[in-house]
Amino acid sequence: MIIVLKPNCTVEQLNHFTEGLKHDYDVKVNTWVGTQSTVLGLIGDTSAIDIDYIAAQDFVESVKRVQEPYKKANRKFHPDNTVITLPGGQKIGDGSLSIMAGPCSVETEEQICEVAARVKAAGAQFLRGGAFKPRTSPYAFQGLKADGLELLREARKKTGLPIVTEIMSAAHLPLFEDVDIIQVGARNMQNFELLKELGKIRKPILLKRGLSSTIEELLMSAEYIMAGGNDQVILCERGIRTYETYTRNTLDISAVPILKRLSHLPVIVDPSHASGIAWLVEPLAMAAVAAGADGLIIEVHNNPAKALSDGAQSLTPDQFDHVAKRVFTAAKLLRTEG
Ligand SMILES: [Mn+2]
Structure with missing residues (x-):
């Protein structure tokens, strides 16, 4: 300084x-x-x-300041990549491409189990699904809450896929005890009281970048979780708000190599929320892999036209098969050329 x-x-x-x-x-x-x-x-x-x-x-x-204000998330003090290992052996940040896929919202047992089986068959290693939904309108579908978590457990039992789901309040933490990866959504990235509570637990946290947050603010939010002793943080670039209106957000692809340079934490990309448009998911996912992302989180629905949330950006299982093939091939190619 x-x-x-x-x-x-x-x-x-x-x-x-x-x-x-x-x-x-x-x-x-x-x-x-x-x-x-x-x-x-x-x-x-x-x-x-x-x-x-x-x-x-x-x-x-x-x-x-001549030095970054974050320490635990800083690569300078921790040169090696952080690799997150789940109890079932799944890894994030080990050089492989981790894919989390599933519907925006958990809707019915049939829906979540069908999607889970299909994304698993396509190579996804994690099942995503929202039970508590932060919607822009209070009148929009708010999620199945505890019942949604129960359906996610059911889908996990059937497929063996670890589950990733969003928490909106620290008061709900007891319900999340057996959730494999807890997601903090973009709107809660700076909910510091929630971040502090997540610092006290010992399970991976998927931290999404706020839609108006800088890269440094994202890393400071990771620091909040890590300062409490929980060093299993996965960073997620999911698009930021710009003046462009064609897409839901603008994917800040440069955030991927920048985060990888500044921090040792794994970085994944959400091309679904970044674009808001199903046909853009594939090119943005390919760009994320090329930029060095450790993984992707992609919305997949068995019937996007009838989805209770984010149908326009959701892939059908068939479309996801194709995207998964393309990104795994790209990752293999890029990573062997080193
Ligand atoms: Mn969504």
Whole structure:
């Protein structure tokens, strides 16, 4: 961290300030006194220092971080990729392509079990499905809630696929005890109280990027979970809001290599919510694989025209067969060429 002091900063203020920093944080302070202004260079772990507190001092001209404010999610402090292993042996981030597929919402036993069997046959290793649905309108279908979770368990029993489903409130955590991967949706990415509760448990968390959040904000949200001791976080790029209206969101494909560079956590892409359009899922999924994503999360419905949510972006099982073939082939090709 670099701090530039105003010319009117007195020697007493300077000494008091630097001694305070050294006392309160695990940092060394280098001081350069110039003719116009004095510059402080803080070396060490500056992640706990509140930059606004520094800027608020009346003798401080400016302050700039030279190191990222996240530590546990930072590749600098953890050079090796994090590989998440589920109790059933499924891995995410080990160099293979992980695919989570299933309907936006769990609707009926027949629907979820049929889709689960089909996506498994196509090579998906995880079943997704929403039981608690964060809908833009309070009048839209809100999900089957606890009954939906029960149907997901049923589909898991039949197929052996681990289940991925979204949590909307920490109060629901007891219902999620045997969920394999808990998803935090885009709208809850900065629900810090929820993130803190998820930091206390020991199971993988799929953290989606908020629709107006920066890459650094996504990593800071991962940091919230990891600071509690849960280091099994999977990052998900699912499109951000731009001025483009053709697609539901704009897939920020550059976020994939950037996240992989900045962090050791696995990164997956959601081409369904990024585009909102079924025919765009395939090209965006291919782009994600080419950009180095560790996995994909794709919406599949046995009858998209009748889906209770996100039908327009859902693939039929036949369409998913085709997309899965294409992305697995691409991943194999790209990864062997290294
Ligand atoms: Mn959806």
